[in-house]
Amino acid sequence: MTEELLKRVRDFTAAELIGKDGHFDSLPEQPTVETARLHAAGLANWWVPESYGGAGLSLQDSVDVVSELSYGDAGFAFGAFLPILGSLMLQHFADEELARPALETLATDGDQIAVLGSEEEAGSELVRTATTFHPEGDRLVLTGEKYFSTNTDTAHLLLVLARSSDDDFAVIAVPRDTPGVEIVKRWDLLGVRSTGAYRVRLNGCTVPATNRLHGNGLRTLEASLNASRILIAACAVGISRRIRDLSMEYAASKTLRGAPLTKNAVFAGKLGQMEMLIDVMRHQCRAAAAEFDGLLAATDSSGTGLYRIGTLRSALAAKLYCGQAGWDVASTGSELFGGLGYTQDHPIGKLVRDMRYVAIVEGGQDIMRDLLYARYVLPARKRR
């Protein structure tokens, strides 16, 4: 099942993503035609469990799916896998009446779920979230502004982090067509430009109180972020593999001192180094994903297991390491093409810009280091 699906992803990448760098880099309209084709190929939202009509791929196998898709275009890959964050939150922390239709629609319609956490003053410090909710009878009313959120315009369901007047943090499901949901702007991103990332206002959006997910919203989000952080890290594997292959293509036709660049020992050393980084990145992502899969399998249906996972060391390490190693590969790659590497005529410029997102989105490098220190280095009694 997994091998067969991976082959289909590889074929999809070759047919639909490779060779379209200009299109993907142009901030294409959302959803892209390729998004619809991913669904038509039966590949959208591949992780949705079989009990909800999906293919039920593990997170470990999703690492390789994301590596394949981001070999073609990392922005496309990001938009395609990010619904995993909302889907985990619904599966483990929402009432079945809320979760089932949403998860089934992901499988049957190739739909998306967006997560609206960060704000202008609360990105890494979500505890400063200013978006509020308050009860009105059997309904909840949300007001606030979210700075960045991916897929929001096209998703059918938005999971919004908000706080009450007595500092109760909650994740609340808001259907996209709820009156008061307003897209303020689409960001003109530096890289991963085929993704739709938006600034969103919530003007007194009213939803049933049962749309609140169980538990503390900050912890719900934290546990689920392990999965999407690992997959963001996996994008660095795919982008790096593409840089390696483009480097080999270039070096085969470039001559230096009368011989192809491929025969040059300095070039060989660079490519050998790249291959080592690619291999270690992939293994760290797969090891972190396997740990998450194992913990998830041990989770009881109430979701308390996932709640207890917190922030996994292996997921933080994967995101931090791939942010660094991927940047090393991108930097080596951009030098390798000489002056051509500093033009828009060669895809390397786009790949460098795409790679940058790995070290920024869902927590920058300082945040990864700080979390590793606060959760795993400090003595247990002093941990935050």
Ligand SMILES: Cc1cc2nc3c(=O)[nH]c(=O)nc-3n(C[C@H](O)[C@H](O)[C@H](O)COP(=O)(O)OP(=O)(O)OC[C@H]3O[C@@H](n4cnc5c(N)ncnc54)[C@H](O)[C@@H]3O)c2cc1C
């Ligand atoms: C393309 C894109 C898509 C996104 N999609 C979503 C989405 O779908 N949903 C969502 O909720 N958010 C989304 N985001 C937001 C993203 O996750 C945040 O921008 C990211 O986590 C960084 O947070 P920040 O912007 O608040 O910057 P900050 O984390 O505040 O960083 C600003 C500065 O503070 C420093 N800093 C922060 N924390 C520490 C620390 N602990 N120690 C030392 N220095 C520190 C940083 O190093 C940096 O210099 C998206 C962003 C982008 C660019």
